[in-house]
Each structure stands twice: as C-alpha cells, then as structure tokens.
Amino acid sequence: MIKVDNLEKSFKKKDVLKKISFEVGKGEVVGLLGENGAGKTTLLRLLSTLLTPSGGNLRVAGFDTVKQQEQVRKSIGVLFGGETGLYQRLTARENIYYFGRLYKMPADQMEARLMELARYFSFESFLDRKVGEFSRGMLQKVAIARSLLHNPEVILLDEPTTGLDVTSAHGVRKLIFDLKEQGKTVIFSSHIMEEVERLCDRVVMLHNGVILYDGGLQNLFEKEGTNDLERIFMSRIGGVV
Numbered sequence: 469m470i471k472v473d474n475l476e477k478s479f480k481k482k483d484v485l486k487k488i489s490f491e492v493g494k495g496e497v498v499g500l501l502g503e504n505g506a507g508k509t510t511l512l513r514l515l516s517t518l519l520t521p522s523g524g525n526l527r528v529a530g531f532d533t534v535k536q537q538e539q540v541r542k543s544i545g546v547l548f549g550g551e552t553g554l555y556q557r558l559t560a561r562e563n564i565y566y567f568g569r570l571y572k573m574p575a576d577q578m579e580a581r582l583m584e585l586a587r588y589f590s591f592e593s594f595l596d597r598k599v600g601e602f603s604r605g606m607l608q609k610v611a612i613a614r615s616l617l618h619n620p621e622v623i624l625l626d627e628p629t630t631g632l633d634v635t636s637a638h639g640v641r642k643l644i645f646d647l648k649e650q651g652k653t654v655i656f657s658s659h660i661m662e663e664v665e666r667l668c669d670r671v672v673m674l675h676n677g678v679i680l681y682d683g684g685l686q687n688l689f690e691k692e693g694t695n696d697l698e699r700i701f702m703s704r705i706g707g708v709v
C-alpha cells in the first residue's frame with residue numbers, strides 16, 4: 469500500500485530524510501517513532517502529496533505522489549496534529565460537507581457516511597454548532613471524521629492523540645484499532661510508547677535522517693530481550709538508558 473524508495477528530502481541545505489526506504493502492506497498499522505525534528509511530520513506530508521521529494525520515489529495505494537497526486541489524495545485520509553484545517557465560522561456538518569464536495573461525493577452518500585461517523589465519534593449533538601466554539605477534543609473528532617468521510621484505504625495520522633484528554637485519546641486509539649479490523653492501512657506518529665506498543669504491528673524509527681529500525685515489534689522485543697520500547701528506543705538512538 470505504501471512504498472518509500474530511496475526517499476530524500478532537504479530544506480535549503482538541511483537533509484531531513486536521507487535515502488530512506490520501507491514498505492507498508494495492506495492492513496498494517498505502523499508506528500512512526502523519532503525525536504522532535506526527526507522528520508516524522510515531513511515524511512507524512514510527503515506521503516500526503518503536500519511536499520515534493522528532493523529525491524527518490526513514493527507510492528501510495530499504487531499511485532506516485534508526484535505524478536498522480538489526485539489519485540493519491542482520493543486514497544488517503546490525513547490528520548496533522550494540532551492543525552485541523554476546519555473553518556471556524558462553519559458548523560461541523562458544513563465543514564464535513566464542504567470537504568465531501570471537494571471529493572465530489574454524491575450528497576446522499578455523504579449524508580449517510582456523516583451520520584455513521586457522527587455516531588461513531590459521538591458528536592451528533594454538536595453537528596450543527598459552529599466549530600469556532602469547540603474544545604480541542606471536539607475539534608479533533610470532527611477533523612478525524614472529515615478525513616475519513618471518503619472511506620480512504622490509507623490513513624496517515626500525525627500525533628493523533630497529542631493534547632487530548634484520556635477519553636478522547638482512548639477514542640482515537642479505538643479508532644486506529646477499528647481501522648485495522650477493517651483492513652485499512654495506517655501510519656501514525658507518536659511520542660507515546662505505550663500507545664505504539666498497543667496498536668502497532670510494526671515500527672519505523674527515524675533518527676538523523678535515516679531509519680534505525682523497521683520491523684515487527686515482537687521481533688524487536690525478542691532481539692533486545694525486553695518489552696520496554698522506551699528503553700529500546702533510547703538505546704537505539706544512542707541516548708542514556
């Protein structure tokens with residue numbers, strides 16, 4: 469579903485990603501780990517077609533992220549931590565419909581899917597309130613629902629639980645679990661090791677522009693002789709354990 473091949477990204481003279489390669493199969497949930505500035509958001513933005521690679525190739529759902537941007541966008545649902553991209557003066561429903569129209573979804577299909585998502589995320593009661601007055605958790609629910617409206621195969625989430633309270637964070641984790649059950653492919657970045665341990669089949673660790681580890685969590689635990697992902701991460705990046 470995702471194929472990253474010798475991907476490079478530099479900003480001015482800074483090489484953020486240095487020829488990284490990895491693949492993600494259908495139905496896999498992959499956790500993206502790395503310190504602040506490691507390039508997690510940059511990688512997710514590249515996969516979302518929002519940035520252009522400086523070198524290498526990127527394919528999502530079989531499409532090239534540079535040459536087939538529109539097909540890639542139709543196949544993905546994206547959420548970037550903090551920035552929900554919702555219009556403050558529109559209601560939750562209007563925001564979601566606006567997005568659906570951009571995707572040229574038929575009105576009845578959009579309505580049915582909206583109600584399904586509103587029930588799933590329990591926001592039926594504030595569907596018709598302006599998002600400008602929403603709390604962070606409410607905003608996040610609407611933003612996630614919006615990103616899933618067109619039922620994408622690949623879901624890219626940048627720190628989806630950061631800043632959420634226990635209940636909302638739990639909701640997002642349940643969502644990732646349910647997406648996996650539905651056979652969707654998910655990549656999410658996180659600084660919360662416990663969340664990664666609980667949800668992911670695989671992890672990709674980024675550090676200084678390269679991949680330090682790409683593989684199954686169980687394999688990693690066996691290799692390192694411990695199930696303590698934080699400890700493993702710290703030792704792999706050469707930090708103090």
Ligand SMILES: Nc1ncnc2c1ncn2[C@@H]1O[C@H](COP(=O)(O)OP(=O)(O)OP(=O)(O)O)[C@@H](O)[C@H]1O
Nearest residue numbers: 479480482484502503504505506507508509510511
């Ligand atoms: N548009 C940009 N212009 C210049 N430099 C950028 C740009 N976007 C990202 N960078 C740089 O790329 C590096 C990686 O940033 P990125 O946001 O991808 O890190 P991250 O792993 O998501 O970190 P965090 O955990 O803090 O979210 C940083 O050094 C950052 O300053």
Ligand SMILES: [Mg+2]
Nearest residue numbers: 508509510626
């Ligand atoms: Mg980031």
